[in-house]
Amino acid sequence: MRKHIHIGAAALNTTPKDWSGNTDMILAVIDEAKRRGLGLLCLPELVTTGYGCEDEFHAPYVSEWAMRILLEKIIPATREIAVTVGLPIRSHGATYNAIAVVVNAELLGFAVKQNLAGDGIHYEPRFFKAWPSGHVEHYDFDGGRCLIGDLVFEIDGLRVGFEICEDAWVAGRPGVELAQRAVDVILNPSASHFSFGKSRIRERFVQEGSRAFHCVYVYANLIGNEAGRAIYDGDCLIATQGAIVARTEPFQFQDYLLIDAVVDVEANRVNRNRQASYRPTFDSVERLSVSEWQVWTEAAFTKAVPMRTAYTQNEEFYRAVTLGLFDYMRKARTNGFAISLSGGADSAACLALVYLMAKTVLQENPQHPYVRQLLGDADTTTEALMRRICVCAYQGTINSSDTTEDAARVLAEETGAQFVSINVQALVDEYETILSGYLGRPLNWETDDISRQNIQARCRAPGIWAMANASNYLLLSTSNRSEAAVGYCTMDGDTAGSLSPVAGIDKTFLRQWLVWAEREHLPSLQIVNGLNPTAELRPLSADQTDEEDLMPYPILNRIQKLAVVQKKSPRAIFDCLQDEVEGASAEQTFAWLKRYFSLWSRNQWKRERYAPSFHVDDENLDPRSWCRYPILSGGYIDELAELEAFVFTLKGN
Ligand SMILES: Nc1ncnc2c1ncn2[C@@H]1O[C@H](COP(=O)(O)OP(=O)(O)OC[C@H]2O[C@@H]([n+]3cccc(C(=O)O)c3)[C@H](O)[C@@H]2O)[C@@H](O)[C@H]1O
Ligand SMILES: Nc1ncnc2c1ncn2[C@@H]1O[C@H](COP(=O)(O)OP(=O)(O)OP(=O)(O)O)[C@@H](O)[C@H]1O
Numbered sequence: 001m002r003k004h005i006h007i008g009a010a011a012l013n014t015t016p017k018d019w020s021g022n023t024d025m026i027l028a029v030i031d032e033a034k035r036r037g038l039g040l041l042c043l044p045e046l047v048t049t050g051y052g053c054e055d056e057f058h059a060p061y062v063s064e065w066a067m068r069i070l071l072e073k074i075i076p077a078t079r080e081i082a083v084t085v086g087l088p089i090r091s092h093g094a095t096y097n098a099i100a101v102v103v104n105a106e107l108l109g110f111a112v113k114q115n116l117a118g119d120g121i122h123y124e125p126r127f128f129k130a131w132p133s134g135h136v137e138h139y140d141f142d143g144g145r146c147l148i149g150d151l152v153f154e155i156d157g158l159r160v161g162f163e164i165c166e167d168a169w170v171a172g173r174p175g176v177e178l179a180q181r182a183v184d185v186i187l188n189p190s191a192s193h194f195s196f197g198k199s200r201i202r203e204r205f206v207q208e209g210s211r212a213f214h215c216v217y218v219y220a221n222l223i224g225n226e227a228g229r230a231i232y233d234g235d236c237l238i239a240t241q242g243a244i245v246a247r248t249e250p251f252q253f254q255d256y257l258l259i260d261a262v263v264d265v266e267a268n269r270v271n272r273n274r275q276a277s278y279r280p281t282f283d284s285v286e287r288l289s290v291s292e293w294q295v296w297t298e299a300a301f302t303k304a305v306p307m308r309t310a311y312t313q314n315e316e317f318y319r320a321v322t323l324g325l326f327d328y329m330r331k332a333r334t335n336g337f338a339i340s341l342s343g344g345a346d347s348a349a350c351l352a353l354v355y356l357m358a359k360t361v362l363q364e365n366p367q368h369p370y371v372r373q374l375l376g377d378a379d380t381t382t383e384a385l386m387r388r389i390c391v392c393a394y395q396g397t398i399n400s401s402d403t404t405e406d407a408a409r410v411l412a413e414e415t416g417a418q419f420v421s422i423n424v425q426a427l428v429d430e431y432e433t434i435l436s437g438y439l440g441r442p443l444n445w446e447t448d449d450i451s452r453q454n455i456q457a458r459c460r461a462p463g464i465w466a467m468a469n470a471s472n473y474l475l476l477s478t479s480n481r482s483e484a485a486v487g488y489c490t491m492d493g494d495t496a497g498s499l500s501p502v503a504g505i506d507k508t509f510l511r512q513w514l515v516w517a518e519r520e521h522l523p524s525l526q527i528v529n530g531l532n533p534t535a536e537l538r539p540l541s542a543d544q545t546d547e548e549d550l551m552p553y554p555i556l557n558r559i560q561k562l563a564v565v566q567k568k569s570p571r572a573i574f575d576c577l578q579d580e581v582e583g584a585s586a587e588q589t590f591a592w593l594k595r596y597f598s599l600w601s602r603n604q605w606k607r608e609r610y611a612p613s614f615h616v617d618d619e620n621l622d623p624r625s626w627c628r629y630p631i632l633s634g635g636y637i638d639e640l641a642e643l644e645a646f647v648f649t650l651k652g653n
């Protein structure tokens with residue numbers, strides 16, 4: 001009875017060029033799929049090499065190695081199952097992003113990506129060429145020949161086509177053509193990074209693909225922090241007749257996730273048949289078929305589809321970042337994290353995220369091999385894990401307050417992290433003496449403000465670095481996106497570190513997230529949440545605050561969004577702010593804009609030097625993954641001069 005198929009999708013936590021690690025996971029998930037009785041399994045794109053190999057895709061040996069793994073390890077493991085496996089393929093002197101279709105230990109051919117992802121954090125056109133739609137040819141490999149290109153694969157009468165990740169995000173998606181070629185199944189092997197709310201977009205095109213194209217639509221994504229910056233949520237989906245019938249629970253601390261469903265292929269065929277708009281394509285494309293083994297199943301069971309946890313944005317943030325931190329820690333082969341803990345919001349957020357990482361992994365996968373490697377067999381408490389993986393240091397000067405020290409200590413205690421309080425004033429004095437000797441005069445705050453602030457910030461770097469080195473920890477740099485926009489940080493001071501967990505998110509979000517985290521997880525954040533953000537670098541009597549030095553954070557974030565995301569000119573932003581900000585005079589608005597644009601353009605070099613950060617939305621400022629800006633530029637001098645002249649006219653002069 002050729003009616004139902006048992007089909008699945010898997011998310012894998014791959015690592016670029018971890019040949020044996022990736023292969024072992026692929027073999028394990030194929031094994032599991034066979035045990036569950038699946039006929040067809042879809043794996044993510046470029047799963048053999050890892051998606052994020054960057055310029056290594058130019059190295060001929062990388063595609064050769066992936067091909068060798070496919071032929072020698074993966075194909076022999078696919079007896080009595082059909083599996084799709086992503087790998088780079090060389091042809092016509094170029095590299096293509098391809099999917100091998102392997103059925104019952106036989107290579108049927110390769111489907112190839114037709115729409116490359118080249119926006120945002122994606123650089124695929126740098127590595128790959130797009131395959132021309134409708135084109136098919138022969139591909140010779142060591143020991144064989146098969147077809148490659150825009151193929152429909154016929155497996156035992158089941159017609160299978162592909163949309164490979166970005167293919168499904170474009171207006172002219174290949175699914176339209178595939179539907180006219182009467183495919184029963186569209187497989188979508190993806191590597192689609194997390195950003196806020198993105199899983200709902202995926203759900204929409206998967207559901208809609210299955211409805212409009214009258215097919216079973218199967219979507220497989222990566223899971224985890226693959227290569228450092230992008231985090232994958234592990235979204236896998238199966239839909240038929242416009243409804244989701246299986247999906248993964250996202251953000252899991254697992255090597256792989258597997259979902260499966262038994263679906264009625266015939267029901268889609270009946271629907272297509274009755275559709276007046278269906279116009280079969282009588283194309284000349286060769287079809288491939290195998291018949292020795294049955295892809296069809298006798299089983300016609302349906303399973304209840306588990307509801308996906310509906311995460312709020314605050315939950316999505318911590319789930320993504322904690323998974324990002326955990327994978328970064330283990331893939332960098334380190335033992336944990338060091339944090340210079342000030343009692344302020346940014347470093348507190350970093351510690352809270354490490355704590356939530358420890359708590360979540362212990363709740364959801366206490367036997368994770370890396371956790372066991374760190375803890376041994378005995379301990380399973382969050383506090384025990386935190387003690388093992390995290391050290392925090394408060395580093396006071398004469399400008400530090402008791403309140404911030406208290407905030408830091410109490411928070412560290414609640415998380416279970418190791419805590420030390422150090423006074424770095426003696427170091428500050430030494431460096432002030434050196435500078436004063438060089439200048440030939442005593443220092444004072446009127447003339448030496450920036451130097452004196454920065455000496456303090458820089459005196460905090462060596463100690464915490466030393467603690468990080470002593471335990472093979474990663475030093476977390478605590479900068480947030482609002483500070484990054486205006487370079488409100490001391491290079492080689494508070495920017496010191498190897499990973500910036502919160503540099504992808506703005507201060508306003510972080511502050512409200514900390515209020516949520518206080519309520520849901522860490523009551524001791526109450527002290528932190530009661531403080532006004534301050535660098536505490538000037539004497540306490542100066543009552544320094546970030547917003548006094550800069551501007552209110554909501555204004556800063558708004559300007560940043562209008563300038564960076566919407567690409568508006570200073571003049572256009574001036575008009576927006578005048579409309580939006582009640583009571584702000586033209587002079588005040590101009591002053592904010594002048595400060596923002598002068599600091600933004602002056603400090604691109606700082607953003608270039610930030611430690612790697614995680615991508616969580618399309619307002620990211622990371623120049624290496626998202627937001628390009630020249631290091632040296634005109635500094636908005638002409639734009640601001642013109643705006644200032646305009647503001648002058650408003651005064652009626
Ligand atoms: N294009 C370019 N390429 C390379 N270097 C460039 C440059 N433009 C300027 N520079 C150099 O940049 C240097 C200035 O940068 P840097 O030394 O970092 O110092 P700078 O940006 O001048 O001052 C640091 C600021 O960050 C604030 N801060 C510091 C620490 C913590 C916090 C907090 O929020 O807690 C805030 C502090 O209040 C102050 O406003 C100068 O020596 C200048 O020559
Ligand atoms: N007294 C301190 N002890 C330890 N680290 C400090 C101290 N003061 C500053 N730092 C380090 O410098 C970083 C930058 O300070 P910044 O003021 O930007 O952040 P914060 O203090 O965490 O938050 P907020 O800006 O809300 O006060 C801190 O996150 C922390 O890592």
Ligand SMILES: NC(=O)CC[C@H](N)C(=O)O
Nearest residue numbers: 117165166169191192193
């Ligand atoms: N790998 C890809 O093709 C990803 C592109 C797609 N727009 C996404 O972000 O999900």
